[in-house]
Amino acid sequence: MEAVVEAVLFVASEPVPESRLLELFEEPDRETARRGLAAVIQRYRDGQSDRGRGVMLDEAGGGYRLVTRPELNPYLRKFFDANQSNRLSMAALETLATVAYRQPITAPEIQEVRGKNSAGVLKTLLEKRLIRISGRKDVVGKPFLYATTRDFLLHFGLHSLDDLPPLEEFEEAFLGDGDFAGDGVEKPADREEEVLRQLALLEEREADAGESDDEEAGAPDGDSGDSRDSGDETWPGPGRRVVGVSGFAGRDAAAFGEADAPADGHGPEGTGEGQEEER
Structure with a gap:
């Protein structure tokens, strides 16, 4: 069970809820399966004290995910080119x-x-x-x-x-x-x-x-330096980033709930005439 959970969390591009993990196991007794999963998660957490691992278990967004260890951030910064920041303005x-x-x-x-x-x-x-x-x-x-x-x-x-x-x-x-x-x-x-x-x-x-x-x-004309970051290979920021098929998916995960844009395809409406728009 531990190997299955680890593999699923590794390939998942978003946190996996406990209910979804339980569906993976054909256990007639739901409570037994839940206790087994809890034991797996606890064993994994106990093993996180081993500094030989590059990832650790994290709970966020109502589910579990694997994230990189914070102390490895300097190396990951080099890999993703620290000169290109994805930080919000x-x-x-x-x-x-x-x-x-x-x-x-x-x-x-x-x-x-x-x-x-x-x-x-x-x-x-x-x-x-x-x-x-x-x-x-x-x-x-x-x-x-x-x-x-x-x-x-x-x-x-x-x-x-x-x-x-x-x-x-x-x-x-x-x-x-x-x-x-x-x-x-x-x-x-x-x-x-x-x-x-x-x-x-x-x-x-x-x-x-x-x-x-x-x-x-590097920002366009405006008062606050808000830039629209666009490269897929920029450093997404240290720690708490999912490792899996989509890599550091903290910025790439699909949106949940309602659509990001209305059906007519229009973006945010204007908010006044004669004012410079921040971008």
Whole structure:
């Protein structure tokens, strides 16, 4: 059973839930199979203290996956070319945080929070499958509603949205002294009982300060240096990346739930005239 579980987790491009693993074994007694699987997982975890292994078992997104050991990140950086960073820009982080804490939310509402036209950033986040279009708001114009995806959870190693931290902690980790909520806009408090500490730590480890400078230097005209990363062989960031058929699938996993784009093929709607669009 242990070999089967390890092989499945190795080839899987996304976390495999316990129920799916149990389906692999013809065990008439479901509870016996569940205890057997739990023992396998525990044995694997116990063996993770062996530094001779390059991967370790991780639980995220409601399932299990194999990830690379954090101490091997320097070697993986060299392999994936550390000069090409897949880290999110400041504009993308601001927009993603706005969606995460206020979802579902429309593009005009995001613009009100950030004070900037975010259509270009929304399109980039849709392409990266970190957000999705979850429907339309029942108001004049019926603008699209945006929400985070399961890939958002996987990217930051979160089990659910309940792991989001207080908004102030997110701002301190990413935005410094700036307040992305803007003047006169109330900060959301409904998810502030749980912490997004994992988000801050994981994203912080994805690149050092020099990589941030490189990203801004290569960005198109705009105020925040938000760039649309496109190479498939760029370094996806250290740790917590699935090893398997799709390699480091933290950024490549298929989107879950509703489609990333509406049926008519249109991208994020415009949010105002005469304003420069961030991209």
